[in-house]
Amino acid sequence: MTILLFGITKDIIGSSSIKLDSTEEKALNIQTVGELKDYLGGKYPKLNSLSSLAIAVNSSFAENETAVTANDEIALIPPVSGG
Numbered sequence: 744m745t746i747l748l749f750g751i752t753k754d755i756i757g758s759s760s761i762k763l764d765s766t767e768e769k770a771l772n773i774q775t776v777g778e779l780k781d782y783l784g785g786k787y788p789k790l791n792s793l794s795s796l797a798i799a800v801n802s803s804f805a806e807n808e809t810a811v812t813a814n815d816e817i818a819l820i821p822p823v824s825g826g
Contacts, residue, residue: 744763744811746783800815
């Protein structure tokens with residue numbers, strides 16, 4: 744599973760992407776977007792302070808109950824402000 748990071752999420756994690764290998768995924772038993780968010784929030788607690796965090800799975804916005812697999816490309820899309 745490849746996780747792409749943008750904006751503040753990239754700053755919090757310190758990289759533009761994370762790669763979870765299949766062994767790690769099986770050990771973590773991540774099966775949904777919600778479980779992935781819980782895992783990432785535990786590993787990178789500053790993510791929990793974001794007012795909102797959109798998740799896309801294979802270029803489509805996803806809800807917490809959306810299933811994820813080892814072959815998916817996940818994007819963390821932080822809140823955006825502008826003027």
